[in-house]
Amino acid sequence: MARKPAAHLERGYIGVGVLGMGVVGSAVVQALGERAGLLAERVGYPLRLTWVLVQDLQKRRRVEVPPSLLTNDFGSVVGREDTDIVVEVMGGEEPAHAYILQALESGLHVVTANKEVMAKHGPELLRLARERGTNVLYEASVGAGIPLVSAFTRDLAGNRIDSIRAIINGTTNYLLTRMGQDGLDFSSALRLAQELGYAEADPTNDVEGIDAAYKLAILAALAFRTPVTFGDVYHEGISRLNANDFRYARELGYAIKLLAIGRQEDGEVQVRVHPAFVHQDLLLAKVEGVFNAVQVEGDLAGRLLFYGPGAGAFPTTSAVLGDVVDSARQILQGGESRVPVSARGERRTKPMADLQTRYYMRMTVADRAGVLAKIAQALGDNRISIASVIQKETDEVARTAEIVIMTHRAREAAFQAALRQLAKSDVVHEVGNFVRVED
Numbered sequence: 001m002a003r004k005p006a007a008h009l010e011r012g013y014i015g016v017g018v019l020g021m022g023v024v025g026s027a028v029v030q031a032l033g034e035r036a037g038l039l040a041e042r043v044g045y046p047l048r049l050t051w052v053l054v055q056d057l058q059k060r061r062r063v064e065v066p067p068s069l070l071t072n073d074f075g076s077v078v079g080r081e082d083t084d085i086v087v088e089v090m091g092g093e094e095p096a097h098a099y100i101l102q103a104l105e106s107g108l109h110v111v112t113a114n115k116e117v118m119a120k121h122g123p124e125l126l127r128l129a130r131e132r133g134t135n136v137l138y139e140a141s142v143g144a145g146i147p148l149v150s151a152f153t154r155d156l157a158g159n160r161i162d163s164i165r166a167i168i169n170g171t172t173n174y175l176l177t178r179m180g181q182d183g184l185d186f187s188s189a190l191r192l193a194q195e196l197g198y199a200e201a202d203p204t205n206d207v208e209g210i211d212a213a214y215k216l217a218i219l220a221a222l223a224f225r226t227p228v229t230f231g232d233v234y235h236e237g238i239s240r241l242n243a244n245d246f247r248y249a250r251e252l253g254y255a256i257k258l259l260a261i262g263r264q265e266d267g268e269v270q271v272r273v274h275p276a277f278v279h280q281d282l283l284l285a286k287v288e289g290v291f292n293a294v295q296v297e298g299d300l301a302g303r304l305l306f307y308g309p310g311a312g313a314f315p316t317t318s319a320v321l322g323d324v325v326d327s328a329r330q331i332l333q334g335g336e337s338r339v340p341v342s343a344r345g346e347r348r349t350k351p352m353a354d355l356q357t358r359y360y361m362r363m364t365v366a367d368r369a370g371v372l373a374k375i376a377q378a379l380g381d382n383r384i385s386i387a388s389v390i391q392k393e394t395d396e397v398a399r400t401a402e403i404v405i406m407t408h409r410a411r412e413a414a415f416q417a418a419l420r421q422l423a424k425s426d427v428v429h430e431v432g433n434f435v436r437v438e439d
């Protein structure tokens with residue numbers, strides 16, 4: 001059934017329903033109550049919390065909410081005439097995605113913090129919102145309170161964005177900071193992060209680069225105005241790095257960061273998440289702990305850096321409230337959907353095999369004459385040119401040495417072929433690790 005276009009005028013408020021009352025949802029509900037005056041002033045009309053969906057109606061809540069507003073039945077609230085905006089802060093792909101679809105189908109405006117849903121289903125949800133004349137706004141899904149979605153859709157709209165290089169996962173940046181500064185190995189750094197509440201009990205999405213890939217898909221679609229979804233993003237995690245990688249990186253003048261990189265070149269979009277050597281003079285190398293930073297190159301604006309806390313109940317609530325205010329203003333003004341038009345047509349995603357970059361590699365090799373010549377031969381066979389070689393630790397009993405090689409720019413496919421060749425070589429005991437270099 002079609003919604004009455006100006007129902008809010010009859011009832012005297014704009015109704016807001018909230019899906020989820022966990023870390024973020026509790027702070028959103030609290031802010032809608034405590035900041036009612038400020039929000040009414042910013043919108044020019046009162047907002048009112050109309051319902052909150054949770055799983056467990058009996059759970060003790062950090063923030064008090066009248067029991068009459070709590071429900072665990074989405075079907076009973078989605079069609080209600082007292083609600084104009086649905087805030088989705090449940091998380092996970094389903095049923096959050098299905099609930100957002102239903103809300104949009106019902107003509108409601110949606111505000112979401114859900115990076116997984118937006119990275120996997122963003123194009124479909126934005127299209128539906130446009131068709132229904134509503135909005136789906138998602139500032140909180142990337143970088144919490146750092147204004148990124150609005151910057152790309154509004155403030156940088158006159159630019160051609162050439163690249164994004166970002167640290168957009170606070171958990172892994174914390175782990176890399178501790179490994180780099182304190183010499184901790186991966187599992188000790190992870191244990192510490194879990195004790196401090198920075199890493200979840202199951203850290204897979206963070207440490208394997210999945211969370212950063214969700215966020216990069218969202219940013220790249222906005223920046224390059226083309227549909228980019230999670231499946232397009234190459235992603236690698238940080239668990240292969242060890243203390244020696246950090247030591248050698250420092251000696252060579254680099255920090256190691258999990259970078260989310262988006263670039264458009266020759267009509268193709270490149271989207272990848274992986275650990276990278278970042279030169280210590282660059283601002284991104286200085287981003288430490290759980291902080292996020294997104295560096296954007298616009299052809300008019302130049303190089304910009306957005307920096308701040310990328311998670312947490314209050315920073316995320318800041319972004320959610322901004323979107324609620326924006327939606328409420330649009331409801332008052334009426335008019336078409338303001339969902340950004342992203343589809344300038346599909347653009348090819350550049351295959352990882354075609355990437356050209358420099359590489360760091362660490363290997364354990366036999367410590368005897370002629371070994372370096374064989375390694376140089378394997379790299380040369382694949383047209384990879386060596387920039388420097390350093391022999392590090394030697395084990396006199398095992399007669400092995402660890403060597404570190406920095407290459408000149410090479411094609412990823414050639415580098416991977418060289419790695420396979422080296423792994424089979426009789427002089428290489430182990431290819432310990434490799435890391436791409438971002439200068």
Ligand code: NAP
Nearest residue numbers: 020021022023024054055056089090091113114311312316
């Ligand atoms: P959370 O603490 O796990 O809270 C999830 C809430 O959703 C809980 O209240 C839970 O109900 C409810 N819920 C989950 N599944 C449900 C279902 N099937 N039906 C009804 N209610 C359901 O999660 P969060 O940390 O607040 O994160 C929420 C969203 O914000 C996620 O998309 C996350 O990625 C995003 N986000 C979080 C942060 C952050 O710092 N936490 C930052 C940026 C973005 P019960 O309380 O009854 O269990």
Ligand code: HSE
Nearest residue numbers: 168169170171310311
């Ligand atoms: N797990 C995320 C991070 C939090 O570590 O950055 C919010 O997206």
